[in-house]
Amino acid sequence: MNNDAEDISIPNLDMQGRLASCTTSENLDVGYNSILNDLMGQVEVTKLEVLEMENAVKTSFVDTEMQTAGFQTGALGLFSAYRDLIQDIVKETKEMRKEIGDLKMHHISSDGYKVDSLTSNADNCQVFANQRAACCNE
Secondary structure (H helix, E strand, O other): OOOOOOOOOOOOOOHHHHHOOOOOOHHHHHHHHHHHHHHHHHHHHHHHHHHHHHHHHHHHHHHHHHHHHHHHHHHHHHHHHOOOHHHHHHHHHHHHHHHHHHHHHHHHHHHHHHHHHHHHHHHHHHHHHHHHHHHOOO
């Protein structure tokens, strides 16, 4: 179907040839029937063109629906993947914070142990020195 406007043509009737054998009303009937038949043919052609356009529009809608569904599926897949990644990052961050907390606690308790052991060693040295001094002074 072209984009140019189509003129509906009305056939030229050979009225002169028919006038000789027919009356005026018969001539008009023949002319009207001929015009009617031509117009009905043009209507049928137009109906077919409209059906072709309707099918093209339906096909376009189906293609668009399929593309939209594909886009939605892809978007949901990406959303799910990003959500999983973010949840993994949050989980790993929590684990790292716990490990850092544990290391801090271990370091504090380790420092406490060192202080205690140094104090304990100093006390032991003092006791030993006192005992030695007591032995030597006797």
